[in-house]
Amino acid sequence: MIPELKKAGNIHRSKKLIPIGLFIIFLLYSVIHCSTVEKSKYDESKINLTIAHWQLDRGYREALSSIIDEYQRLHPDVQIHQLAVSEQYYRQLINTTLTAEDLPDIIELDHRSVANIDEYLTRYFQPLSSYLKRPNPYNKGTDLEGTPWQDTFIDRMRTWYRPALQDYFAVPTSVSVCRLFYNKDLLREITGKESIPKSFSEFIKTLELIKKYTERTGKHIIPISVSRYDATIIYWRYIVGFTANYEDTLDMDRDGIISGLELYLGLKDGKIRWDDDVNKACYELLRLLSNYFERGFTAIDRDQRTLFFIQGRAVMMAGTSWEFTSISKETKFPIGVCDFPIPGPNEPFGKYTKGKLSEAATGTAAGFSVCRLSKHKDKAIDFLQFLTSKRINEDFNSKIDQIPSIRGARIKEELLPFMPDPEGYTTMMRWYWQDKSRAIYYGALLEYLQGLISFDEFGNIIENALNDPHYGWRYSLLQDIRQMRTTVRMQERLISILNLDLLFPRKIPDADKKLKEAVLKQIRELHKIDIYRYIAKNKLNFKLE
């Protein structure tokens, strides 16, 4: 080979080696970097805890990190790692890690994952009642010092109690409340108003002005942006005001709930009719309100409805306190927040509505559980105590713009409109009984709201569903009893174990009290079955096998 060619060949070969060399350097760098990162993150000499959640809202991870840093400063032997996963994949993560018995030490409890099923909950998560009875040590020096941890939560943990297991398996960090958000600039531009009127008739006039603006200008502006999910929440907020009228007539057992059986008996005995003025007014109001939602809102999801609002294509939006901050950070316009206006005594529908939905019993949210298999359960619980101590919970919620779950913890001024309002009613009456008539009710409701069927046709569908020989009241009655029997069996299991624990003391905490509670709950559930059987025989002429 001539020298020139040989030289060129060498150059060519060395050129070929460049990418390989670069690759090797990159690989080496990656290995070294990964090992150092791993080393710095998972310091084996320390107690490593992982906390998994799906809160990807702006600022949440940073806020949690700062709380973690503060905790780590107090406990230098502990390192806490955040595992933030999108809502879409969170359930899969929990279900998979649960099956593999490799759960993170602390997880945010997702109501839709298998972790929320009693059987799994008790097997994989730490019962917390014995911890909740003792004061939270991190409340020392505050007015909550010496108060049992459980009593420091605004709902005294009522939301998180699992009756069948007689225990608590998660502690909440915040509170979530639904309100109406509005674009202040757009509202002013279209209606000349600075805020949403409190009067229901004025509210409807405002919505009408927005609708006319669209017709007049050709600009498509949605009066209220809702998803199919929010629409149901809004409807129930209004329905309660009307159905509270039926409480004294229909709520036979005075438990504050008009059950499917009570509804059916009321219908059968003529105590209630579909075309009662109250009921008619209730559904007319829902139809009127739905006229101001985006057409086809039943196919709109939460992200889409938020997008309409953020882009300035909607004046109002139904949203929760959870979303408020992330939405306000995304928008360029100021956002106002108000409650849903309720018809007053001298307004249309006012004659038939008793008032608003009471938020006194608003529960707490964002509950964190401790994995039973965690090697450092006590440290994990200690961290949750830290997170839900008065000062830290206030600080944490202030950073994430949420309502604290702890009594007396201050709430940020801009979140004051989200404060739960105790005024109002809680008695709901649903025009369905069990799953099958429920599906028919919702289908017919949407058809009615979109003007596809009349009020009377809607009523016929509902009454036919309740009387259907296959999925009507007989099916629903049996379904109710089946569910009650499941509860009875779960209590039976609990009673049996607790009785044995008292006989051969194996120290289940509070076994005596738990036993009393289980016996009482089981006997009341059995009695409820008896009542159903009694009514079936004596009032419905239906013999249960």
Added chain:
Amino acid sequence: MTVRTKRQLPVIISLLAVMSILIAASNPLVALKSLLCKMSTHKQGQKNTEDKLKEAWQLLRRYDLSGAEKILAEIKDKIDQDLPQYIEANLIYAAVLCNKDNPKKEDIERAEKILRQLISRYPQNKATPYAIMQLARIYELEHYYGDKPDIEKAQDCYRTIIEHYPHSPLASQAIIRLAATYISSTERQKIEDGIKIIKDWLGKHPNDKLAGIMHLYIADVYFLPLMDYKKAIDEYIKADKLGAVDLLQKDLIYWRIARTADKKLGNKAIAKRYYRKIIEQLPDSGRYWQAKTALERLESESSEIKR
């Protein structure tokens, strides 16, 4: 024989004697050794059993009944029948068979057999009423498809506990269970017989540990289906005084008392007292605002009457 040999003779004889003694004693030594060895194995076995029993309890506390069942099935017959662990393992095993998910006919039959054996073998043991109670539950509840409850047999078991083991902690549970077998009837007379069983017991045992629960239960029965609201409210108030209402969602019971006294009995004093209890004790109840407005109404009515 030399003088030297003569001198060594006693030594040789004593050596032979020691050897013969050792040979003779060798058998008992072996026996002793084997006994000691056996004792240690037994002790080890006992320790293993105790560990396994503890493990079964741990699983039970997690409601992992199938896990506990496996362990108990393995150890229950290996334990010496004179040891208390024998009764414990067998009784728990029977309870697990009855309470596990989807028990089969064979499971229930096996549990019944074990319980009957325990009852006949240890009639005076403190665990016997528990075995009888479990047997009663087998008869009263439906455990598998096609299982036919035998209420009369269950009632016999409850009566046996009440009459033969009146000091057992299970006697008061048996009273509630026995009364419930009558109350579950759809006939008014039988329901009243059930109430009488509880009332008679409470007459004799007013300080029973479950007295509050008993009052609450008969209050529920008076309320529905008997619709004797006055008696119902009296019993609810007794249950409240004994702290039984604390075991439930308190606001619902208080609401029931106040609302019934207000609307059905016209007893404003009781209505006011219980509306006030909701307002003062349960401000985070969904009934708070309604109780407040109802109390205001009753108070304004009273002031109008005074005027």
